Amino acid sequence: PNLRLYLKRLFELWIEFSDVYIKDFNMLVTRLFDPSFLNVELNNAGCLDILTINPDGTFFFGNPELAETIDERFGNFSYGNIMYDNLMDVRRSAPFIRQQQEIFAGIEKCKQECLYFAGCRGGNPAHKYFQFNRFDVSSHLTCELNDKIIIELFVSTLENEVLEYK
8 A cells, every 4th residue: 555655656746747757657658658669579578679798798688687697497598798699699599589488478478468568568577587487477566566556547647637627
């Protein structure tokens, strides 16, 4: 209950001070109203358009939160070294494709199961991974405690504005 009140107040302040960028609120508006977001680009939705380079030159595509994480299926998520490996070759490698397929499966699962999909586009794969040790899941804690509440606040505010307008 306190989290909902906190997010509601933050949302009210964001509306009042519209020049302030709050990522979760601004991205929700973009996802819902920017025509370029109507078709989900899975690499972007799955954060696979983010290139993360570690200090030793190893790199991977995906959430920076996964840097230094070691997984029995994906190793350390580093698929090459910037000094020696071609970025695009790595994107065609079996380890990358395995991670990509699992992330895409999670996005598809969200799309099929969740009424909030338009607002989050499948959520952050790292959040799924750190809660379930997998990417191919739908709802997760960040989704329940953040994304869904923000979407509900946004929809409620729109509904109230429409009622006041009438």
